[in-house]
Amino acid sequence: MTQSSKNKKDGKLKSLLTDLTIRRGVASIVIFVLLWEVGFRFHEWFGVMVPFIGKIDAPSLVVMRWSEVIYKPGYWESWYLSFGRVFFGFMVAQLVGIPFGLLMAVNKYFRGMFFPPFEILRPIPPLAWVPASIIFWPTTELSIMFVTFLGAFYTIVINVLGGARSIDIQYLRAAQSMGATQWDLFRKIILPGTLPSIFIGAAVGMGITWEVVLAAEMISGGGQQSGGGLGFFIWSSYMGGVMDQVIVGMISIGLAGYISSSLIRYVGHLSMPWKRMF
C-alpha cells in the first residue's frame, strides 16, 4: 500500500504537468497575453493603431505599475476597505435573507403575503437604489452597505426558496413517521437540505456584491471623504489618466472577487461532507 501509493502521488504530479487540458489552458493564456502586448505595441512598431484593443495598456506596463503599487499603503488600504464593505453587506444579506427565505419556504401564508412585494421590487437593479439610498441613510457608508445588501439579498432568498421547496417530501414524511417534531424537521432536514442552495446563492451573491460595491464606490465615493476602496482606486486612476494603473485595479478586483468566491466554496465544502458540490 505505502510504496505504490507514493508512486501514485508522484505519478499524479507528473500527470498534472503533462495533462493535455492544462497545457492547452496555459498555452491559450500565453497567446492571449502575447496578442495583447503586440496589439498595444503595434502603434509603436508599425505606426498603425489596432482598433479598440490597441489602446489598452500592455501587460508589460501593467506588471511594472503593479510592482510599484504594491509598496504603497494606499493600495492595500483599498483592498481592506472594499473587502470590509463586501463582507459586511454580504453577511447582513445572509443573516436577513436566509431566515426570510426559509420562512417563506415553510409557511405558505407568509410566502403568499411577502413574496409578491419582494418580486415586484426585485427587477429594480440594486444600483438604481443608490441615489435613493443616499437620500435615506445618514452616512454614505451606510448607503453603500444598503445597496450591497440588496444585491445579495435577492439572490440568496431566491436560492433558499428554490432549494427548500425542492427537498423531497419523502424525507419529511420519513422523519415524521419516526416521531420528529416541527422543530426537529426544520433543524435536521430542511436546514441541511437547503444548505447546497444556500451556498450556491452565496457564491452568486458574492459576485453581485462585488459589482455593487465597485459601482457604489465609483459613483458615490468618487470625490468624497469616505471614499477609498478598489472602485475608488480605479476611478481616480482613470481621472488621473494613469491607464495602466486602472488595469492593475481591474485585475486586483477580479482577484479579490475570486478569492471571496473560493472562500465560500471552501466553507461550503467543509460544512457539507456528504456532498461534493463544486
Place this chain on the structure above:
Amino acid sequence: MSNQSVRGRPPSGLNYFLYKSGKALKTPMPYLAFIGIGIWLFSYFLLSEYWKIFPFYKVPGPVEVVTEWLNKNPIWGTSLFTEDYYINIWVSCRRIFIAFAIATGLGVPLGLFMGWSKKFKDYTFPVLETLRPIPILAWVPLAIVMFAGFETPIIYLATLASFFVTALNTMLGVESIDESYFRAAGCLGSKKHHVFLNVVVPGALPFIFTGLQISIGVAWFSLVAAEMISGDYGLGYMIMDSYMVNKYTTMVMAMLTLGFVGWITSAMVRAAGNRMMQWRERALGQGGV
C-alpha cells in the same frame, strides 16, 4: 387507440386560462398577495407621507409618486404624459436589445462549442474564466478609452455582462445532456454535424433559456450602472439626473419604471423559451417530465 377522457377533451387556450384562474381564486394565494402588497404600500405611505418619520419623509411616498405619474402637467416635469419619459424608456430598451442580441449571438455558439468539444473548451475556457471575475463596472474606464462617444461603451458593458452569463450557461447546458442521447445518435449512424444539430442544440435549450433570463437581468444591471455613471438619456441616467437636481419624485418614478420594464423583458425571454421548447410544455402539461 383512444385517450379520450370520459367528459371529453381537456380545456385549452382561453378556457384553460379561465379554468386555472377560477381555481386560483379559490385558494388564499391571490388574497394574501393583495394583502402583502397592500401592507407594503400602506406602510410605505404611512412612513413617508403621513407620519413623516425620519428618515422616511425624505423619500417621496407612493401617493406622491403616483399622482405625479398620472399628472398631465407634472410638477417636476416627467410623467406618463410627457415625451421625455418615453424617450428615456426607449433609449434604454434599444440599448438592451442591441446588447442582448450581440451577447446571445456570440455567447450561445461559443458555449455550444465549449460544451461539445473538449479541445475547444481547453483552449477558450481558461481565458474566459480569467476575465469573468472582473466586475463589469471595472471595465468602465477602459470602455471609455476604447470606444468613442457615449453609446458604444454603454452597450459594450451590457453586452459583456450578458455574454459571460450566456456562454457559461450554454456550456453547462451542453454538459448536462445525458450521455445516452449522444450514444443513441451515434449508433443510429449520425455524423458529427447531425449530433450537433439534433442533440447538442435542443438538449442544451433549457439551460440556454435559464441563462438568457439571468443574462438579460445582468444586462439591465450593467446598463443602469453605465447610464448612471456616464450617460445621456436612458432610465439609469434619468434616475441619476433627477437625483442631482432633487427631483426625487421623478427619481422614484424612474426606479419603478425600470423594475417594470426589466420584468417585461424577462417575461418575454421566458415566453420565447417556452415556445421553442414545446416538448417540455406538453410533457409538463401531462403532469410529468
Place this chain on the structure above:
Amino acid sequence: MSATAVAATGNGAARKGAISIRNVTKIYDPGGADVLALDDCSLEIAPGEVCMIVGPSGCGKTTLLNAIAGFHSITEGQIDLDGEMLCGPGNELATQGADRVVVFQNGALFPWKTLADNVAYGPIVQGLMNKAEARDKAVTLLAEAGLGGVADKYPGEVSSGMARRAEIVRALINDPKVLLLDEPYRAMDALTKSIMHESLLEVYDRTKVTIFFITHDLEEAIFLGDRVVVMTTRPARTKKIVDVKISRPRDYRLLSSEEFRVLVQETKEAVHEEAVKAFEAGERELA
C-alpha cells in the same frame, strides 16, 4: 428451434449478426483505482439468436454491451461481427454504427422530437431516405407496432411502455444486424412488461435480428431467449449457459408450463450463488 438450427437454416445471404467475443478483458480506471470489470470473457453468438445475459447488478454486463456498441473500449481481447473485427488489439474502440443499435435502460428517445421524427432520424442521417419518405415509413412502422395514434406526440406525452416500443421501432427501421438492449424493461411494472415481451417476440419473429439482451429478470430471460448466459459477479466471466430449447412462436401460456419452470430453476441456482457473492462484496454498481 435452437441457435444452431437458426444458423443452419439461415437464408442464402451472408451470415447476419454473428458476434464473436474472445477473451475480452476490461479494466476501468476511475480516479486511479483499477477496477477489473470483465475478465477473460468469451462468448459466441449465432446470427439471428436471442442471447440473454443475466447476472447480479453491476457485474459488468453493460460493459460488454458498451464494447460491442462502441461506447467503451476493451483492454484485451477481440470482438468480431460477422467475421470482421469490431474492436481488438490495435483498435480498442469499435466505431458506433447503425448495424448495432442500442435500446437504453432509461429510454433515449430524443425528448425534443416527436415519436415519428425519432424513428425517422436514423434513415435521414444515414442519407438513405429523404425527410418525407423517412417520415412516411416511420409512421407506417409505428402503426404496425400499435403506436399509430401517438406518432406525432412527444416522448414526454406518452407512457413509458409506448416510448420503449417506439425506441425499438426507431432501432429496427435501420435494419440492424444486432439489436442491443440494456435492461430496457427494468423500470416497468409486470403488466406492462408482459405486453412488451409479446411485442418484442412478434417483432423478432418477423425480422430475425440478432438480439443481445441484458436483464436481471430470469423469467424474462427464459421467456424471450434462445440461450441464457449467466455471468459471475465482478469481474465478469461466463459462468453457465442455459439452452432454451422451446419452439417459437411463444406466448404467455408458456410461463406456467413444466419445462419453463425447470429452466427457471436451473438458471436460478446459478444466478443466486453469484447474487449472494455480489451482495456480500457490497460494492456500488458500475455505471
